[in-house]
Structures are given as C-alpha cells and as structure tokens.
Amino acid sequence: MENYHFPIFIHDKSIKLIRINYTYIILFIFNEIPLYQALSFDIKVKQAKSSSDIRNLSFKTHNIFGSMFKLHYYYINLYIGNSKEKQGFILDTGSSILTSSCSLCKNCGRHIYEPYKIDSKKSIISCGEPKCKMISSSKCKNSKCSFKIKYAEGSILEGIFINQKIFFNEDEKKNNIEIPIGCTLNENNFFFRQEVNGIIGLNNNKNNFIDILYKSGKIKNNIFGLCLAHLGGIFTIGEINNKMHKTNITYVPFLLEKNKYYKININSIFVGNKKIDSYNKDEDNNFLLDSGATISYFNNKIFEEILNKTLENCGYFNRKANCGSYKFDSVYGHCFYFNNIFELNEAIKKYWPIISFNIEEYNYKWHPENYYFNITFNNEIGACMGFNIRKNKNNILGENWFINHDIIFDRKNKLLGIAEADCYQNKNINKTNGLELIDIKSIYSEDKNNKNISISIIIINIIIICGIIIFFILLYFKNKKLKKVIINKKLIIRYDILVNNIDIVQNNVVYHK
Secondary structure, eight states: OOEEOSOOOGGGOOEEEEEEOHHHHHHHHTTSSOGGGSOOEEEEEOOOSOOTTBOOOOTTEEEEEEETTTTSEEEEEEEETTTTEEEEEEEETTOOOEEEEBTTOSBOOOOSSOOBOOSOGGGBOBTTSHHHHHOTTOEEETTEEEEEEEOTTSOEEEEEEEEEEEESSTTOSSOEEEEEEEEEEEEOHHHHHSSOOEEEEOSSOTTSHHHHHHHTTSSSSSEEEEEEOSEEEEEEESSOOGGGBSSOOEEEEBOOOSSSSOEEOOOEEEETTEEOTTOOHHHHOOEEEOTTOSSEEEOHHHHHHHHHHHHHHTTGGGTOOTTOEEEEETTTEEEEEESSHHHHHHHHHHTSOOEEEEETTEEEEEOHHHHEEEEEETTEEEEEESEEEOSSSOEEEOHHHHTTEEEEEETTTTEEEEEEBOOOSBTTSOOOSTHHHHHHHTOSOHHHHHHHHHHHHHHHHHHHHHHHHHHHHHHHHHHHHHHHHHHHHHHHHHHHHHHHHSOEEETTEEEOO
C-alpha cells in the first residue's frame, strides 16, 4: 500500500494497520517539510461488521461514506467477485459507467482498497457479446469490450468490461447479481490520487446499475434516493425511506429531453429576499443534477448576481466585514477569511443569506452551511463559496446542493422527489448548524485537523522510539557488565591456577609451594 499524506479515514470507523514512515519525521525535524505532512500512513481499512451507532440497513438501503469538506465526494462499498473484495464507488448522477481498478491495471494509483481480482479470464466480455452492446459507454478495442471516459476536470478512466458478481454486504451468500463491471486499466489525475478506486454512474441512461437491478427483479421500483449529510449519508434503492424525512416529499418533473442527464425547471432564484433579476427562465432554465461534482456551477450572469447579492447582504459594499475578509483565490475561487472559528460561525448564522430555488411549487432553501467549503491559509480560516462560473449554458447543482435532503430519482415516472431529511447514518453525530456542526465534527479545517493528528502521532512515536533506544542502551550496558563479570571470573580462575601450580618469584628467590 502507498504512504498517504492524509488524516486517518474516520468515516470507515476502524483501522486495521497503520505503519509510520519515519523518513518524513526526520525531514520535518530538519525543516524540509511542514508539520502536517510529517507523517505518511500505510493504511489498510477494516470496516466494522456491526455497530450500535450505525443504522441497521437492509439490502435496499446502504451506508454512504465520504464528506463534502474532507474527501469532496461520497461513495458506497460494494463487494466484487466470489472472494467478495471490498471496493469503494463514488456516487455520480452525472455519468453512467460502473468501474473500479482491477488486478490487471498497469497504471492505477494506490487506494484504500486493493484492486479487485478477476475470477476468471473467461469473464472478460468480447465485442460481439450482447452485454457489450447494452453498455452505452462501450467500444471495441483488441476484440474486447472496452471503455475510455474523459471527465470535465481532465481525468481519464480507461479499461475493459468483465462479468463479475456484486454483493452489497460482505456476509451475503445468495443475494448478489452478476453484471458487467469495468476493470480499470488506466487512470490519471484525480482518479489516480484519490482514496477510492471506483465510480458508480447513476445518470439517466438506460441499462445503468439501477436499471439492471430493476430488470433482474432485485428491486421493485426503478428508483433510488441520495440522502447526503456533511459526513456520510444513506443510499436507498428501489424504495423510499420515509423514516429519514422531516417534511413531505414534493415531486417535480424532469425536463423531457432525450439525454442522459437529470435536469429540472427552476422558476426563480432568490438570495435572501432579493430576486436574481438576470435569471431568465426561458433562456437559463437548464439545471443539471450531478452528485459527482463537489460544488455547483452557474452561468456567468447568474453567478455574478448571486455573488454580488451575497456580498451586499454581508455589508461588503458598505465596507463592513460581516462576512470576513473577502479575497479571490485562483484555486478555490471566492473566499472569506476569519481570525477564528467563532467569527466564521457568527457570519454564517447572521450575515450569509439563504439561496432559494423555486422549483415548480417547491421552494428549495440552500443554507450557507451547505454551500460553502473550508480551507486554511496562513493561520486564517477560510470559507469559500461552493459555487462558481460555468462557461456554457448548463447550470450544475453539485453534491453540496444535495446536503440534508433526500433527493429521490424516480426513473420510471421521470420525477424528482425532494424532502428535508436526517441523512446522518451515525445517530450520535450532532446535527445542529453553525458552531456546533463545524466544531464537533472537526470539518472546519482539514489542515488543522491534519496537524493535530500529526502532532499526537509524532509524540506517541517519539515516545516509542525513545523507549526502544533506552531498551537497547540498557541491553548494551547489561551485556558489557556481563562480559566484565565473565572476564573477572576468568582472571580469578587463572590466578588460582598460578598460585597453586607454579613457582612464585619474590626478591630474586624462587619459592616452591
């Protein structure tokens, strides 16, 4: 396994092995690398089989792992092949492919799970098979059913399709399904570096993962729901989990277009109580739901007005710093910086506005604790807007738009269901907004959290190293003392032999005993 420069993955709850690379500690001591990068972890994750803190889930309801603030994506675990090898799959409503790195991969990164092993080379799907023609992203290469997918940020996934059994739970024996799954042979950029090694496409294409489950009779309805929290969430397949809901479900129709994306109509947008005047329903009404996008995107004129009205709500144009010190960052976009977490939370509670989307008859409220993300820079805490400019006409509602709602995709009836929900899989997590949310979950500063973890582990390892050094020092002196005793005993024995068996010479006179 690779040495990861990341915090321990708390979302999987238990760590099987942590091995420290002491080279990085030495580099830190000589100021070659910063403190929070001083440790590298060689990690194997072992998921707990049962826990009173985790909701008991059925075949149709599954735990979602990941987070918006730390990993910047959400995933589920599936078990591949007869050996049931655990793989992590990012939930992506913007793509269609189901794939993960396999043992044949020649250019894949190191992830928290090892590449899965192919049960048999006979399971590789050839170009002429009907299954290959069913897959929308397939093409023929070297007589094998293959794929090559390019993503907007520049990442590429390339590989072949194979037939493999898929289990939702490790202890299942009969409840599985054999479907075509991608065997990734080449990955780069984000896919190469990220912890999770797979992706599960859930877009509006036919014959995707949900369709296959429905047609095979594994689920009763061609429907799924994504309920994302700041940490983890609940993935529901084939049914609706009303137990999570705080409000009734409101259904709105998808745009009836012949494309692979889920799109909805939005009548109007408000920042606080101020309407976005530049939004034209006839021209701009093209909002795509994409759980694989970390943030949301709007076209230029909508973005500029949302940003300006947010700044206006904070008193920025009146030279009031209620929302922090505003700066534009070339990497993170439009950010506000604060001296401490308390200032940040006060701004969220008092000054940052709710952004409202009027969808048909439903008023969707996007709260500020859901549409920003955190960074740290020069000991300042930064909160950056979780939305940015998109050059083309498509507006994208990313994963941060889903937070604290059960977003239900009714594929058969072409409807989107929305309900405010309790999406936390861990019952003991505090679910309040503002200070408690950020402070208790430690999501306000990944870098600060990294440093705290690194400091603790460095101290523990220094104590262990010192203990080992002291042990060897004591062992060295003990051996040295033992050798001295042995030598002294030998000298005494030799002296006795001399006294008893040889002549002693004193004052040039020989005495015989």
